Amino acid sequence: MEYIIDIQGIKKRYRKRKSKEIIEAVKGVSFKVKRGEVVGLLGPNGAGKTTTIKMMCGLLLPNEGTIKINGIDIGKQRLKALRHISTVLEGNRNLYWRLTVRENLEYFSGNRGLSKKAVSSQIDELLERLNLTHKANEMVNSLSRGMQQKVSIAVALLSNTEIIFLDEPTLGLDIETSYEVRKLLKDIAKEYNKTILLSSHDMPVVQEICERVIIINEGRIVTDERVSDLLDLFDTKAYSFTINSLLSNKDLNEIQKHFMAELETNEGMQSVLTVTITHSEDFYKVIEIFKDMNIDIDKVDRSIIDFEQVFLKIVKGEMKREVAATV
Numbered sequence: 497m498e499y500i501i502d503i504q505g506i507k508k509r510y511r512k513r514k515s516k517e518i519i520e521a522v523k524g525v526s527f528k529v530k531r532g533e534v535v536g537l538l539g540p541n542g543a544g545k546t547t548t549i550k551m552m553c554g555l556l557l558p559n560e561g562t563i564k565i566n567g568i569d570i571g572k573q574r575l576k577a578l579r580h581i582s583t584v585l586e587g588n589r590n591l592y593w594r595l596t597v598r599e600n601l602e603y604f605s606g607n608r609g610l611s612k613k614a615v616s617s618q619i620d621e622l623l624e625r626l627n628l629t630h631k632a633n634e635m636v637n638s639l640s641r642g643m644q645q646k647v648s649i650a651v652a653l654l655s656n657t658e659i660i661f662l663d664e665p666t667l668g669l670d671i672e673t674s675y676e677v678r679k680l681l682k683d684i685a686k687e688y689n690k691t692i693l694l695s696s697h698d699m700p701v702v703q704e705i706c707e708r709v710i711i712i713n714e715g716r717i718v719t720d721e722r723v724s725d726l727l728d729l730f731d732t733k734a735y736s737f738t739i740n741s742l743l744s745n746k747d748l749n750e751i752q753k754h755f756m757a758e759l760e761t762n763e764g765m766q767s768v769l770t771v772t773i774t775h776s777e778d779f780y781k782v783i784e785i786f787k788d789m790n791i792d793i794d795k796v797d798r799s800i801i802d803f804e805q806v807f808l809k810i811v812k813g814e815m816k817r818e819v820a821a822t823v
């Protein structure tokens with residue numbers, strides 16, 4: 497099958513300006529995306545999501561690995577590959593702040609070789625669709641963050657590319673606007689049949705918009721699965737973390753201070769630890785705790801708890817009823 501996005505083993509290192517220390521922000525990421533798929537890149541702060549997106553849209557060169565867009569290698573034919581992509585970066589950096597909404601849309605359409613006349617009705621239609629008609633002649637810098645975000649999305653739609661990358665599309669938006677932008681993205685994905693890849697550390701955003709989610713942690717993919725499967729995973733609320741070291745008793749005790757955790761195996765080069773949590777957000781807290789301890793996670797799996805185990809845990813008082821009820 498021909499994949500519209502094909503990423504193989506990309507790595508990115510940064511050198512810190514002051515200390516000259518080298519940080520490997522992305523440590524060998526590979527995945528493929530089918531045409532029309534809506535994929536979320538999820539992960540805690542500093543996981544490497546933005547760096548990955550920046551490499552995919554040609555703003556940064558990977559130190560290693562290949563990125564193919566529609567079969568075209570970005571490293572070899574950058575401009576040709578980029579013709580298939582629109583990017584909505586966090587902070588709406590792709591807009592001209594001193595131009596009006598309409599001027600921005602006209603400018604970016606012109607940039608893509610379309611005449612003003614040809615796009616004018618398209619622009620009207622989009623402004624209407626995004627509920628921005630009344631703001632068409634206002635300068636972008638006078639708009640709210642949410643409206644600016646919608647203008648950025650309109651620019652991406654006007655450029656008529658098959659792929660749209662969105663970096664943190666709802667960051668900093670109030671609840672109502674965040675809801676509106678989420679709904680808009682969901683409708684767009686369906687109506688315009690776009691391939692969408694969005695980064696976020698907001699679980700509900702990914703859950704609502706995406707079919708598939710890739711979770712990145714410390715520069716590596718730890719989970720890549722369908723959102724429906726992930727929801728089941730959040731339902732069971734137990735995860736099995738495979739880590740690239742042997743877990744000391746001290747570290748285990750530290751984790752057990754925060755969560756119910758059981759060491760499944762602790763031999764060879766890796767340990768497997770099952771952690772039970774009561775809220776989906778706690779998933780990140782577990783990752784953060786590992787990070788603080790400098791423990792490298794190799795993968796995260798859903799841990800199936802059978803009824804007998806649940807029963808025993810309840811009897812021993814290890815598991816709250818709330819958790820048991822959802823298993």
Ligand SMILES: Nc1ncnc2c1ncn2[C@@H]1O[C@H](COP(=O)(O)OP(=O)(O)OP(=O)(O)O)[C@@H](O)[C@H]1O
Pocket residue numbers: 510511512519520521539540541542543544545546547548697
């Ligand atoms: N230009 C840079 N120079 C040095 N280090 C950088 C640079 N950009 C990112 N980093 C570092 O690379 C790592 C990954 O950053 P990145 O912005 O890709 O993560 P992220 O998952 O998008 O995080 P967030 O959710 O906080 O935006 C972090 O440790 C970050 O400090």
